[in-house]
Amino acid sequence: xAQPITFPRPTFAKLSPHPFLLANLQPAxxxxxxxxxxxxxxxxxxxxxxxxxGSLSHAHGSAVVRAGDTTVICGVRxxxxxxxxxxxxxxxxxxxDDDDDGDDDGEAGQKEEEExxxxxxxxxxxxxxxxxxxxxxxxxxxxPGVPPTTLAQxxxxxxxxxxxxxxxxxxxDLRIWDEGSNSNxxxxxxxxxxxxxxxxEQKPQVKAYWVLYIDVLFISFDGNPxxxxxxxxxxxxxxxxxxRAVWDAEREAAVCSRADGSPGRPLSVRGLPVACTxxxxxxxxxxxxxxxxxxxxxxxxxxxxxxxLCDEFVTVVVDRSVGADCGQEGExxxxxxxxxxxxxxxxxxxxxxxEVAETRWRDVRDAINTKA
Numbered sequence: 001x002a003q004p005i006t007f008p009r010p011t012f013a014k015l016s017p018h019p020f021l022l023a024n025l026q027p028a029x030x031x032x033x034x035x036x037x038x039x040x041x042x043x044x045x046x047x048x049x050x051x052x053x054g055s056l057s058h059a060h061g062s063a064v065v066r067a068g069d070t071t072v073i074c075g076v077r078x079x080x081x082x083x084x085x086x087x088x089x090x091x092x093x094x095x096x097d098d099d100d101d102g103d104d105d106g107e108a109g110q111k112e113e114e115e116x117x118x119x120x121x122x123x124x125x126x127x128x129x130x131x132x133x134x135x136x137x138x139x140x141x142x143x144p145g146v147p148p149t150t151l152a153q154x155x156x157x158x159x160x161x162x163x164x165x166x167x168x169x170x171x172x173d174l175r176i177w178d179e180g181s182n183s184n185x186x187x188x189x190x191x192x193x194x195x196x197x198x199x200x201e202q203k204p205q206v207k208a209y210w211v212l213y214i215d216v217l218f219i220s221f222d223g224n225p226x227x228x229x230x231x232x233x234x235x236x237x238x239x240x241x242x243x244r245a246v247w248d249a250e251r252e253a254a255v256c257s258r259a260d261g262s263p264g265r266p267l268s269v270r271g272l273p274v275a276c277t278x279x280x281x282x283x284x285x286x287x288x289x290x291x292x293x294x295x296x297x298x299x300x301x302x303x304x305x306x307x308x309l310c311d312e313f314v315t316v317v318v319d320r321s322v323g324a325d326c327g328q329e330g331e332x333x334x335x336x337x338x339x340x341x342x343x344x345x346x347x348x349x350x351x352x353x354x355e356v357a358e359t360r361w362r363d364v365r366d367a368i369n370t371k372a
Contacts, residue, residue, distance in 0.1 A: 013038055018309050022283055025297050039068075039303055046276075046301035046360055049231065051367040053239040060264070061240025065232040068303065069222035074232035075215050076240045080176065080254045082208045086125050092118075092175070092206055118171035121209075123164050127174055130159045130214040132229060139221035139304065155229055158338075159216070162230065162273070162317060166335045168237065169212075170268045176208040176254050178247035207247040208254045212240070223303035226315060227275040234274075235368050240267050272321040273335045274364045276357035277301065280312035280344045296344050300356060312342025314350065318357045321365070332358050 013020045020038060027033040035043060047068035056062035059075035066072075083089050122128055132155045136144040163169065214236065216229050241264030243256040279302040283295050299306050307313075315338045322330040334354065339345055345353075 013305070017305060021281065021306070021309060025281070026283070035297070037299065038305065043297050044300045044356060046363070049228075049364055049367045051231065051235050051364075051370075053235050053368070059236075060242065061236045061238075061267075063232050063235035063239055065228055065235060066220075067224065067228050067231075067301070069220055070218070070224060070228045070303075071220040072216055072218050072225075072228050072232045074217075074229075074236040076236050077213045077215070078240075078242060079211045079213065080208050080245065080256075081125070081127070081211045082253075083206065086209075088124075090121075092121065092171075094203065119164060119167060121171045122169060122174075125209060126211070127171065127209055128160070128163050128169065128212050128214065130156055130163065130216065130233065132156045132159065132216045132218070134218045134221060134225075138218045142221070151225070155216075155225055158226060159214075159230060159233055162275075162336055163233070166273045166317070166319075167270055168234070168273065170270065171209075173242070173265075173267050174210040174212070175206045176210065176245045176247055177204045178207045178249060179204050208245075210242055210245070212237075221304065223305070223307050224277050224301050227277050227301065230273075230275045230317075231364055231368075234269070234272065237267055238269050238368065241265060242267070271319045272361070272365055272368070273317050273319040274357070274361040275315055275317045275336075276353065276360045277313060277315040278353055278356070279306055279310035280314075280342055281306065281310050282344070298349070298353075312340070312344055314339045314345050314353055316350070316353050316357045318354060318361055320358060320361050329362075332361075 024038055025035045025043065027035065037043065041047070047070075050066045052064045054062060055064045055073065056075050060078050061076035062074060064071070064073045132152050134142045134149060134152050136142055142149065214233055216232055218225065218229075243264050245254045245256045247253075248255045277300075279299045281297045281299050299310065302310060302313075315336075316334065317336040318332045319335055320329045320332050322328040332354065337350070339350075
């Protein structure tokens with residue numbers, strides 16, 4: 001009698017990936033075995049996140065984030081942009097301590113207008129420039145010597161949009177001020193001029209901006225790239241320290257200094273938005289699968305194999321932080337939501353995903369606060 005031919009699990013997964021995943025999610029005896037994915041996780045179980053901030057000594061801020069076999073490194077470098085190089089530059093409002101009005105009426109509305117104006121400055125002047133690179137060898141599909149892939153460009157665009165939509169950064173941190181002409185005067189110079197300087201003191205003016213270049217490099221790619229890349233961006237921005245910069249009127253340039261030995265001025269990052277992505281896996285042999293009424297499974301934090309077998313993805317970005325240190329929890333606020341493909345994800349689906357995202361937010365917060 002001939003021996004039956006058997007294949008090990010990795011070989012079966014490569015030869016017929018969809019039936020292999022379906023067999024794991026739909027076991028023959030549900031009482032004996034619970035549904036599980038090919039990677040051993042439950043359908044709604046995410047990979048643990050590890051964050052190591054400050055890994056790059058040559059960057060103003062950096063972070064290495066790993067989730068399973070997906071690993072990215074993010075570095076933030078800065079450059080000075082003089083306002084003379086900005087087309088259609090608009091003079092921003094004066095600093096709060098320079099405003100002598102003293103009227104508190106409409107203070108809340110004025111603050112909202114300033115925040116909206118600050119977001120416009122970040123976007124119109126391109127003060128935040130993210131770039132994502134999928135390194136050769138991080139996954140088999142990324143070949144050397146080819147232009148940036150569609151995935152890399154899409155991820156860069158999504159990170160760019162979310163940076164502006166979430167209001168994560170405060171443009172006031174990026175302004176470089178000229179404290180006035182008298183700040184650069186030599187001792188005794190004003191006395192020699194006598195009364196000629198009376199009433200001629202110049203108020204502080206913005207002369208330049210810091211531009212943040214955020215570079216994200218995937219050194220290992222195993223699915224769910226946006227969540228990991230976004231976590232690395234947030235962790236790197238929270239680690240960023242800007243040197244002290246003042247405007248030198250004689251040189252007409254910004255002068256940076258760390259003479260006091262301080263590590264620099266941190267960015268006032270607002271909140272801690274965390275991304276959570278789920279994929280919908282369908283039993284394609286189900287006749288109702290095309291109409292969206294067939295059986296399907298929600299796979300949280302999908303890996304590379306699962307992404308290739310799914311045609312519907314939902315990403316929710318939530319923030320539960322209260323205060324600057326993000327140590328306290330508040331009510332969940334949805335910062336962004338993106339759905340691509342398929343018809344299975346309805347309102348109930350998204351509501352359950354938001355609940356899962358709240359738990360995911362705690363895991364990411366603990367990882368960032370522990371490693372920061």
